[in-house]
Amino acid sequence: MLAALTGAGLSAAAGLNAFIPLVLVGVFARFTEFIQLPAHLEWLQSWPAIIISLALLVAELILDKIPGVDHVNDLIQTAVRPVVGGVIFAATAASTVVDQSNFWQDNPLIAGLVGAVVALATHVAKAASRPAVNATTGGTGAPLASFAEDAIAVGLVLVAIFVPVLVVFVFLFMGIAVYRIVTTGRRRRRHREMRQAEERMERESHEAEGGMVAWWRSKWREPRRLSRSARHAWIEGKDGGTPTPQTPPSSQSPPTTQSPQTTQSAQTTQSPQPTQSPRTPQSP
Template sequence: MSVLPLVFTSGWASGINAYAVVLLLGVFGATGLTDEVPASLQRTDVLIVAAVLFLCEAVADKIPYVDTVWDTAHTVIRPVAGGVVGALLAGQSGSLSDITAGVVGGSTALASHFVKAGTRMAVNTSPEPFSNIVLSTAEDLGVAGIVTFAVFHPTAAAIIAAVLLATGLAVLVFLWSRIRRFLRRRAQRREEKRLADGGRIPGRAGPPPW
């Protein structure tokens, strides 16, 4: 059986929460629920690191503006994780080349990451923090549910992931005006902070000499 649907789904999920994907797949493999997970993802040290980082993301992802900083820092990490997980899954099954699986997993993770990060920028334009908590919790539950479903029904899960990705991209286009407003507001805060500092040169006390 082709592992491509599982690679696609894990790539989509990695773009949202790569640590949860590694943790879930590792646990499923270690407990014998599936034979598709390579031994490298089942290692105890990998599971511990993934669990710690997942907890860090679970907290950071629910705090307004901190979530955007976290997403920015993971612009490279999530696609790389999606590509690596995809390549490992392909190597385990032997039904798909590692390079193809890496490209599929990485590109899908990059697309879903942009959806997640862009949507979060739009949500951060609202003054209350509850929408961040609700959205983050929904993402965590969605990733857990889809990845679990993909282990037992990979094709159906891949279809669901594809629909969610397409819907997310459409929503991202619709919310683009709010995202631009968020970026302008952040740039304005930086400018206000620079003016409040009086244009001081780092390491020099007092106003500039001109």
């Protein structure tokens, strides 16, 4: 039982970050007696394996904290984390020193399958919660969520190695946290969509009633609402005469257009004619 809890804890940590349990298991197996790797998995404590795991861990820590890039990283890690989880679960046969059970050591294939399933389930939960975090925080919460996941992975590895009984409580905490994050993200997204729809409907109704609109809406939308004849008259007035103000179709009175000739004739009609003084007759 303790061996299964240790393996499950390490596999779940691999579902959060595949290389944290690899590095810690290799270091503990090489320098301490807490982990005794089976013969076919002793390569995990070799220096090349530890160095490569450290390099991949650094890359994982950087990429997983960039919004947008973390989704691509999760897609790539979908194939990596279950494999690492299976290997880590099989490597925890050393915990048989605690409970004196050789089942997992005698059945490495079953241990690998169980570890892969646990790691894949944890990875799916992580990948489902990350979009909710990004949506509710505008992408700013991705680094904080990544730091929290790394801290949980480190703590889960230590708990699985030293106090495997507490792995059950860690699993309960992780399940509640993922559920809360996903449901809260969906609720906030629906609330934001409803608020945007209400604001759009209020704006459209206000414009339909002939109310004032924002300057940038009137600047870009009003010229499109003018009829073809009104635009033609406005262009002619701009080229040869004084343009007449055009009212948008939303107002009650229809737009009236005046040609430049009419405007000029009206101006000449209204302007007073100069009076001429009568000529005095000249004497012969």
